[in-house]
Amino acid sequence: MQYISKEGALTIDARFGAQVKEESGAEIDRCYQCLTCSLGCPSAFAMDYLPHQIVRMVQLGLREQVLTSSAIWVCADCQACATRCPNEVDLVKIMDVLREISLRNEMVKERAVADFHRIFLGNIRQWGRQHELSLILRLKLKTRDLFSDLRPGVKMLMKGKLKLLPARFKAIKSVRDIFQRAER
Amino acid sequence: MSQPTAGLRYAYYPGCSLEAMAREYDQSVRAVCARLGIELSELPDWSCCGASSGHSTSRWLACTLAGRNLVLAEGMKLDIAVACPACYVRLRNAHHEMQRDNRLREELSSVMAVPYRAEYSTRHLLDIICHDVGLENLKNKVVKPLQGLKLAAYYGCYLVRPPELVAFDDPENPQCLDTLLDTLGAEVRDWSGKVDCCGGSLSLSKREIASHLVAELVEMAGRAGAEAMVTACPLCHANLEMRQTGADGDKLPVFYFTELIGLALGIAEARAWLGKHLISPSGLLASHGL
Incomplete structure (x- = not known):
């Protein structure tokens, strides 16, 4: 369905709210726009839409605007919103599901954050545990941001805070099994 | 006995x-x-x-x-x-x-x-030490009280949120880390940033957000009269150390709570742990005879 707003035609996906509700288990309809979530959100200053607006947009079915927003990726995952919501709307679970759907549909606005998650999980699949030095280097290559943080990086290496080689352990197979099943 | x-x-x-x-x-x-x-x-x-x-x-x-x-x-x-x-x-x-x-x-x-x-x-482990070992037992083992050291207890997010999963302290005004540091003899400053997020999860992917949040926290802790912050989180620690700006001498050192327990209990290796920090706390400790 389409309707015309000041910005032009907006597409409404009437099933979107129900989908997010089902996948997250969150009571989205209970939100009465009190703004508690947005007022306590540490990332709000960097968001294109505030958390309470994201909830409203999900209710309204503005699927594309929500899934291509920065807001869902600059969320710092601090859980203050869900903790403080007077109506127990679990915005943390909503944000998780929105990121999941945005990734599945390749609608990600904040590439660096999604790249970080992909590299992070790729490392776990490979070694079972995170190897911070590879995580940092792989992210730098992927985002072509080679020269930031050189000073603290070198200091960390010198202080032995970055292990050169990843940890090895025997039961890595069960970790890889988990990843394989997750893909099915 | x-x-x-x-x-x-x-x-x-x-x-x-x-x-x-x-x-x-x-x-x-x-x-x-x-x-x-x-x-x-x-x-x-x-x-x-x-x-x-x-x-x-x-x-x-x-x-x-x-x-x-x-x-x-x-x-x-x-x-x-x-x-x-x-x-x-x-x-x-x-x-x-x-x-x-x-x-x-x-x-x-x-x-x-x-x-x-x-x-x-x-x-x-903060829960285990405060509630299973007990602060009375901890107090009996203190040999070098952290007298004069002014600290801001920083809980961050996941020790207290979401409360339906991690309910060993109050989600908005937790006390156990404050009480523990008090038990070690330190001067614990009351402040309003204890459960605010430092942006650690975005420290590598959205640096500007993390830097902004760290600057606010450090400013708040400093205004409360703290000379250092204390955390129980490796991500907060790395983020608070890496994303502080300014001259090295003006930065606020950040301790793990277990490092301070180690100092107060007189564990000799404590110096080596602190030597790994990016912001050295040795000058601060020396100024209090620690």
């Missing part, structure tokens, strides 16, 4: 950061627990909890990655003791999900080829 803390045995889950970036946290945890009579048996073949990247990508993956470790601990018939609050909340979340979702529990059991019953719990 029997040892008041006898019988505290846990499967220890260090988590990935404690193997590298936060090695001093791991070392201080092990030394302090040994001194306090907490027996830690490292969970053999533990794997990453999945962290934010896991649950931002797939609920199933997040629950089974973390759940794998719960199965291993159940095999040892032990509760898990964990140092990293991010791991703590992921493991507790997986446990909670496995208890209410039979299908998920069966899938985990099938991956691991052992039945999983979700019987054992996951505890944070």
Whole structure:
């Protein structure tokens, strides 16, 4: 369905709210726009839409605007919103599901954050545990941001805070099994 | 007379950061627990909890990655003791999900080829030291009180949120870390930033957000009269150290709570742990004769 707003035609996906509700288990309809979530959100200053607006947009079915927003990726995952919501709307679970759907549909606005998650999980699949030095280097290559943080990086290496080689352990197979099943 | 803390045995889950970036946290945890009579048996073949990247990508993956470790601990018939609050909340979340979702529990059991019953719990070491060892016992072991050291107790997010998963202290105004530091003889400053987020999960991918949040926290702690911040989280520690700006001498040192316990208990290796910090606390400690 389409309707015309000041910005032009907006597409409404009437099933979107129900989908997010089902996948997250969150009571989205209970939100009465009190703004508690947005007022306590540490990332709000960097968001294109505030958390309470994201909830409203999900209710309204503005699927594309929500899934291509920065807001869902600059969320710092601090859980203050869900903790403080007077109506127990679990915005943390909503944000998780929105990121999941945005990734599945390749609608990600904040590439660096999604790249970080992909590299992070790729490392776990490979070694079972995170190897911070590879995580940092792989992210730098992927985002072509080679020269930031050189000073603290070198200091960390010198202080032995970055292990050169990843940890090895025997039961890595069960970790890889988990990843394989997750893909099915 | 029997040892008041006898019988505290846990499967220890260090988590990935404690193997590298936060090695001093791991070392201080092990030394302090040994001194306090907490027996830690490292969970053999533990794997990453999945962290934010896991649950931002797939609920199933997040629950089974973390759940794998719960199965291993159940095999040892032990509760898990964990140092990293991010791991703590992921493991507790997986446990909670496995208890209410039979299908998920069966899938985990099938991956691991052992039945999983979700019987054992996951505890944070701050909770264990404050409530199982007890601050009275801790006080009796203090040989070098941290007199004059003005500290801001920083809890961050996952020690207190979400409260339905991690309820050992108040989510808005927690007290246990403040009381613990007071027990060690330090001067604990009251401040309003104790449960604010430092942006640690975005420290590498959205640096400007993390820097902004760190600057606000450091400013708040300084205004409250604190000379250093104290954390129980390796991600907060790394972020607070890396994202502070300004001259090295003006930066606020950040301690792990276990390092300060180690100092107060007179554990000799404490100096070596502190030597790994990016912001050296040695001048501050020397100024208080510590």
